[in-house]
Amino acid sequence: MSTSDGVVIFCPFLFTNLTSVGYPIPQFRRTDQYAAFKKDGDSQMNRKVHGIADLMGKRKKGEGESDDDKVVVRRRLELHQTQGLENYFTTVDVYPTTEAKEKLAQELDLKAETISKWFINRRVKLRNEEGKKSKGNDSDEEAAPKEKPSGRSRGAPAKVSSKASKVTGPRAVMARTKNIVAARGKSDPTTPASPQEQISEESYKDSPALPSADEADEPQVIKKKRKVEEISAPPPPPPEPKKEPVPLPLWKELYIEAEAIRAAAGPSAEHLARQQLMLDHILNTRKKQELPPVFAMITGPTIQPYRMEELSLVLGRNTPAHREADIHVSNSANINHLHAKIVFEDNCYNIINVSRRGFQLKTNKGWKEITGHMVKVPLPNPAVMNFQGSFIFVQCFYIRDADSLEEGSHVPPVIKMEPIVQIHDVSMSYEEPEPVYVPPPKPQTPAKATKASKRQAAIPVAVAASDERETPKQWSYASMISASIRHHGGEATYKQINEYIGEHFKDVVKDRRTWKNSVGGVLSSSGFFESIRLPSDDPTSKKRGGIWRISNRGDKLVETETTKQEEKAPAAVAEKRPPNMVSGPVQPESYDSSSSGSSDGSSSSGESDSEESRSGPDSGDEGPPILAMS
DNA sequence: GACTATATCACCAACGGACA
């Protein structure tokens, strides 16, 4: 992203190379994620469907339809469309004007009518959410039994308690929101929007869904909306005792200083000179601190991108009792508190296995099990590792002085980063590991769960990064099956699939008595997998026991998704990142407060630019923005 | 054990009628 003064902030987002390094099928933890993912690749999803309403002749004729063409175009909005609408709803206006709707329709390739309906439904959803909040909080007003619409003609307005509606009910929230919008003068086309609103309206597509609360230039409408939410929200919890100030990490100090210089400089020759000074300062500081002119970007579907500035870093699993890991890989019990260590030694990054279970490392000869205790392996660049189902990507960069740039380059004299070309044949770099000892799983006596509770358990719970609750389900069956088939080279029998899942996802399936049935169900009915059967004249042919592989449809979906990730950069991937798996803290507010997403992770963070999605582990060592040439 | 078929659930775009 280019800033106004020409400095280019660069994030070497690693997902762009995921296809080439064997990125597994995306993991879906929520139905809507899965649906959104499937959407693009599945033409069937967009097909015209004939509903019962059509059969009964209930439905009105649509736009441009003839009498013989009574079909409902029923489709799910694409991810970017929903995101754009959601961002507009959250950051700009819950009541868009007709012009705004038309503009949205044009930009999101939707009909204005669809936009309108979406906003109606979205407001209903907001009210329901607010209603739940106030119900939990305001027992006096909401304690009355829920009125059923019985006896009321269809479509007649619900009887809302006037008291509730005036105070905290959903209607009240909406009304207040509406009043705010009206008060803003937005409905009056002659009233120009404030500069902040203009910015917001222009950038709604890229802006995060929930900007951080302490953002200085927060759009007025958001402030007002938040005020509305605060009115109906439960009283804030008592303030936590103040913690001792933690010294800023090096990168943060440098960045703050650099930002100060940059802010003071302005777009001038003097500014460029100051900028150079700043960059010199960064390099000198690194030299003083004996830090290598190298850093590694670490990221993955289960962790937020992290810029490694230290000489060593621990990968593992943090719990309330153990917080030794710099990067929390996942909540899986298969991840040790200290699972592996990345160290900068011998002028390159290496990874040392500390755990018994080890991990898999992608090499130019395929996946290698790294299981020997304290086995040190030079990291390929880029490196892909599989930590018991959690994939982690590492790419190393070095910082090169601007003097060595090509002549005539139009880019400003700043630091340039280039990936270190460092391909290792890992198979030659370490001894064959000892056989892995995996203790047998403890016999489980699952508690009797009701259907509803099981259903609830299947829904990923939005938990804070520090929340150690283990969500019962973190993988969909489709993604587990896909991982299994890919592990077996693209084809696997039912037995192999089940064995793989039972071994690698035992935490996911241990409480599911019938998980094998579900695997079978997904295999046969999802359409993502196909069974290869021997010809019937083959003597070894059997009626049963085919070999399963990912179907063209499934492959296409993976391809589509990967392309989308390439195009959308981290924002799209960050959105797919399940809330319960996010390991990093909230975004570092010091360098880009606008990038902070919702703290509970329950909604899309909407990170728009690659440099905004960076953060680190719970320790607070978030990665800094990286200065580079475009 | 290896499937297949069906039921159930949550989600959500779209609908119809009433209302402001």
Add this chain to the structure above:
DNA sequence: TGTCCGTTGGTGATATAGTC
């Protein structure tokens, strides 16, 4: 005309029962 409210129905994920 736009919005609200309740409803409808399509969709995928998962569970369950049944078959071979």
